[in-house]
Amino acid sequence: MSSVEAVARHPIPEGFTKAHVTPEDYKARYAESLSDPDGFWGREGKRLDWIKPYTKVKDTDFTLGQVSIKWFEDGVLNACVNCVDRHLPKRAKQTAIIFEPDDPDQPAQHITYAELSEKVNRFANVLLSQGVMRGDRVVIYLPMIPEAAYAMLACARIGAIHSIVFAGFSPDALANRINDCGAKLVITSDTAARGGRKTALKSNTDAALLHCSDRVRCLVVKHTGDQTTWVQGRDVDVKYLMEHASPDCPARPMGAEDPLFILYTSGSTGKPKGVVHTTGGYLAYASMTHQYTFDYQDGDVFWCTADVGWVTGHSYIVYGPLANGATTLMFEGVPTYPDAGRFWAVCEKHKVTQFYTAPTAIRSLMGQGPEWVEKYDLSSLRILGSVGEPINPEAWVWYDKHVGKGKCPIVDTFWQTETGGHMITSLPYAIETKPGAATLPFFGVRPEVLDASTGAVQEGNPAEGVLAIADSWPGQMRTLWGDHQRFEEAYFSQYPGYYFTGDGCRRDEDGYYWITGRVDDVINVSGHRMGTAEIESALVAHPKVAEAAVVGYPHDLKGQGIYAYVTVMNDVMPSEDLRKDLETWVRTEIGPIAKPDLIQWAPGLPKTRSGKIMRRILRKIAENDYGSLGDTSTLADPSVVNELIENRMNRA
Numbered sequence: 001m002s003s004v005e006a007v008a009r010h011p012i013p014e015g016f017t018k019a020h021v022t023p024e025d026y027k028a029r030y031a032e033s034l035s036d037p038d039g040f041w042g043r044e045g046k047r048l049d050w051i052k053p054y055t056k057v058k059d060t061d062f063t064l065g066q067v068s069i070k071w072f073e074d075g076v077l078n079a080c081v082n083c084v085d086r087h088l089p090k091r092a093k094q095t096a097i098i099f100e101p102d103d104p105d106q107p108a109q110h111i112t113y114a115e116l117s118e119k120v121n122r123f124a125n126v127l128l129s130q131g132v133m134r135g136d137r138v139v140i141y142l143p144m145i146p147e148a149a150y151a152m153l154a155c156a157r158i159g160a161i162h163s164i165v166f167a168g169f170s171p172d173a174l175a176n177r178i179n180d181c182g183a184k185l186v187i188t189s190d191t192a193a194r195g196g197r198k199t200a201l202k203s204n205t206d207a208a209l210l211h212c213s214d215r216v217r218c219l220v221v222k223h224t225g226d227q228t229t230w231v232q233g234r235d236v237d238v239k240y241l242m243e244h245a246s247p248d249c250p251a252r253p254m255g256a257e258d259p260l261f262i263l264y265t266s267g268s269t270g271k272p273k274g275v276v277h278t279t280g281g282y283l284a285y286a287s288m289t290h291q292y293t294f295d296y297q298d299g300d301v302f303w304c305t306a307d308v309g310w311v312t313g314h315s316y317i318v319y320g321p322l323a324n325g326a327t328t329l330m331f332e333g334v335p336t337y338p339d340a341g342r343f344w345a346v347c348e349k350h351k352v353t354q355f356y357t358a359p360t361a362i363r364s365l366m367g368q369g370p371e372w373v374e375k376y377d378l379s380s381l382r383i384l385g386s387v388g389e390p391i392n393p394e395a396w397v398w399y400d401k402h403v404g405k406g407k408c409p410i411v412d413t414f415w416q417t418e419t420g421g422h423m424i425t426s427l428p429y430a431i432e433t434k435p436g437a438a439t440l441p442f443f444g445v446r447p448e449v450l451d452a453s454t455g456a457v458q459e460g461n462p463a464e465g466v467l468a469i470a471d472s473w474p475g476q477m478r479t480l481w482g483d484h485q486r487f488e489e490a491y492f493s494q495y496p497g498y499y500f501t502g503d504g505c506r507r508d509e510d511g512y513y514w515i516t517g518r519v520d521d522v523i524n525v526s527g528h529r530m531g532t533a534e535i536e537s538a539l540v541a542h543p544k545v546a547e548a549a550v551v552g553y554p555h556d557l558k559g560q561g562i563y564a565y566v567t568v569m570n571d572v573m574p575s576e577d578l579r580k581d582l583e584t585w586v587r588t589e590i591g592p593i594a595k596p597d598l599i600q601w602a603p604g605l606p607k608t609r610s611g612k613i614m615r616r617i618l619r620k621i622a623e624n625d626y627g628s629l630g631d632t633s634t635l636a637d638p639s640v641v642n643e644l645i646e647n648r649m650n651r652a
């Protein structure tokens with residue numbers, strides 16, 4: 001595909017009159033959100049039900065040494081009431097959660113708001129019966145089952161702070177998180193079923209708890225019915241207790257700035273960081289971004305394919321959709337089980353209207369061929385979303401053509417665990433898209449492109465540099481759990497007065513933002529700075545390439561050389577001819593400077609369970625420094641690492 005075709009604009013479809021945001025709205029309301037944040041957010045905050053309305057809206061300070069972020073600070077509310085109770089008068093019989101199990105032969109569940117309310121109240125009473133109190137931490141280590149949502153909302157109901165640990169994490173990672181936040185109990189299940197395979201969550205939890213205080217209790221959801229060990233006095237059968245618990249549990253009034261959850265995320269150095277989100281600002285922002293970015297309308301069926309173990313699952317499977325009284329789909333399985341058509345089969349079966357996934361999933365399904373998509377009726381789809389990494393134009397165009405049939409706007413949503421919700425994204429029917437561009441900032445977000453070394457604000461278009469945010473928005477994280485100083489250092493020390501995203505960024509002649517990837521992934525070849533994402537994008541545009549990851553490595557002449565890990569399409573054999581072909585391809589796509597110095601054929605890339613490629617590991621292997629790979633416990637498949645080390649190209 002030629003790059004000219006790939007940057008063609010995707011116009012706003014005609015005939016859409018009922019969108020939440022129109023092109024004119026966007027301009028006017030965005031301007032107002034910056035010029036009068038108190039007025040703008042004072043109104044938007046009212047999308048939530050408040051027990052005691054706020055009188056103050058914004059009180060934020062980005063000054064290093066005194067960073068403080070508060071929104072709606074004197075307001076009192078309960079997040080669970082906002083996601084459940086307040087919908088009951090109108091939506092008791094409406095489906096809140098569609099649960100699609102791993103095994104397509106098992107029936108899907110449709111959980112109404114009335115049923116959700118009953119389950120959450122019972123669950124909350126179980127937590128109370130175990131001595132969980134307001135402000136206590138509860139670790140949730142569950143598969144993608146409805147009980148995960150019940151557990152989150154039950155915590156919110158009684159004012160406990162949940163911290164979900166992705167079910168793909170190892171016992172060590174689980175223990176570290178339980179200990180770091182001082183959790184009183186951990187909620188798990190017997191086993192988890194994904195892609196027809198079982199993971200022994202309960203025995204992982206047993207192993208983790210060996211490294212934790214013996215006061216930590218273990219609530220077990222008997223989900224698959226598989227046999228597990230049982231520690232008397234410590235382990236508790238949740239479903240049994242729920243049956244015997246009262247279906248009424250009063251919701252605790254919470255301050256807007258009381259923590260709602262902690263979510264651990266990895267930094268470039270050190271142990272995982274416990275990102276803290278609070279109640280009022282986070283929920284208002286999750287609700288608003290869900291409604292506007294996906295143009296969510298009554299009757300829609302919203303599907304975000306993320307796991308609740310990641311922030312995407314928090315904001316766009318649970319809190320955002322449920323705050324909006326939406327129908328949200330929870331999928332237990334994987335995109336390729338029982339075959340590569342599963343995503344599309346689920347879209348057809350449940351008449352999904354908004355579909356939100358990650359570029360890595362799109363690329364891998366793309367590699368299986370469009371026939372898997374074409375088998376299914378996808379006419380219910382209205383809007384497609386992308387999240388997690390820059391989407392290469394090739395994947396964008398494939399998504400648009402084969403999944404969206406050219407009629408569904410694609411929202412490429414740039415955001416982070418730290419931001420709580422979307423930061424830079426197009427809005428369907430309001431902002432024209434360009435394949436690969438995150439486009440324009442969401443309401444209230446003030447992005448600046450800064451010169452990476454001087455921090456100078458890059459005025460005018462086009463501009464290039466690093467992405468920083470000049471002022472606070474309600475969904476922003478407030479601190480790192482137990483370490484406010486590290487919070488300030490990690491995000492506010494690099495460019496004083498700004499929140500630093502850690503991402504590189506380009507703003508084009510139309511003012512559109514293009515995220516170029518983490519700045520630690522930028523490489524400098526013979527004095528030329530290059531985004532590794534750019535080279536990857538070129539490589540995956542080659543018809544024989546399924547996936548590619550590019551890192552820098554020390555090079556005697558150039559400073560850094562370009563090291564490319566390439567996964568070829570299923571039916572392709574790697575060869576010397578293909579290697580030459582790819583070199584020439586990249587030279588012509590970007591320029592001679594971007595030609596990879598080394599190409600390693602990679603049957604698989606080291607990825608986290610959320611699909612993020614772990615570049616840290618790839619950089620180490622490329623540097624021939626594979627002795628100190630650090631923590632690989634979060635990898636989806638740790639064995640790919642040994643394969644890559646054995647066949648590494650740089651043995652200098």
Ligand code: WT7
Nearest residue numbers: 387388389390412413414415416417503515518
């Ligand atoms: C990093 C945050 C929050 C969603 C899940 C990932 C990258 C995320 C995009 C996008 C380009 C993106 C950034 C960011 N990223 N979305 N649409 N386009 N890059 O959350 O694990 O906190 O990762 O993901 O590099 O900094 P996360």
